[in-house]
Amino acid sequence: MEVKVGPSTLELVEGDITRQDTVAIVNAANKHLRPGGGVDGAIHRAGGPAIEAACRQLGGCPMGEARITTGGNLKARYVIHTVGPVYRDGCHREPELLASCYRESLKLASANGIKSLAFPSISTGVYGYPMEDAARVALKTVTDYLAHHPEIERVRLVLFGRAAYEVYGKALQEL
Ligand code: ADP
Secondary structure, X not given: OEEEEOOEEEEEEEOOHHHOOOOEEEEEEOOOOOOOOHHHHHHHHHHOHHHHHHHHHHOOOOOOOEEEEEOOOOOXXXXXXXXXXXXXXXXXXXXXXXXXXXXXHHXXXXXXXXXXXXXXXXXXXXXXXXXXXXXXXXXXXXXHHHHHOOOOOEEEEEEOOHHHHHHHHHHHHHX
């Protein structure tokens, strides 16, 4: 499923983020930028030790911010690591912090001349963010950014499994 935002394309696919051919992929990292589970573990396994070595140099990343490293052995040349909020009840700045993850990752892409990037569904695994709410925040933030930044040609949201893909598809139709 894809939509145009000005000259840019926003795309939803069901799949594995480690296999994407975009210039950068985004990692749902932890604030220590140490290999963990979920999508983070998958990216470090597929990308090899160069990513972890680069992360170690960075000394962590605060929630809502983003950092860039090599993509190691991945098809993607870069990994943008962003630290999503741990969901409590939705009243502890979770939407604002989640939006910031998408926006700060996109800003890093623009600053580094990256024209295509792929995101996972940040915070919706171990961090517990309800998928419907996270989908609305993700799609609104990405479309708002693309509306003002035609230098980004393609943003792909890579949803892990059919259920996640359908939730995002519905949220995109409602937007
Ligand atoms: P967080 O700690 O931010 O919640 P997780 O890695 O636990 O991060 O989960 C974030 C989302 O990534 C979840 O929706 C999970 O289903 C999804 N996910 C897990 N592995 C992959 C993968 N290889 N590619 C894309 N998405 C993935």
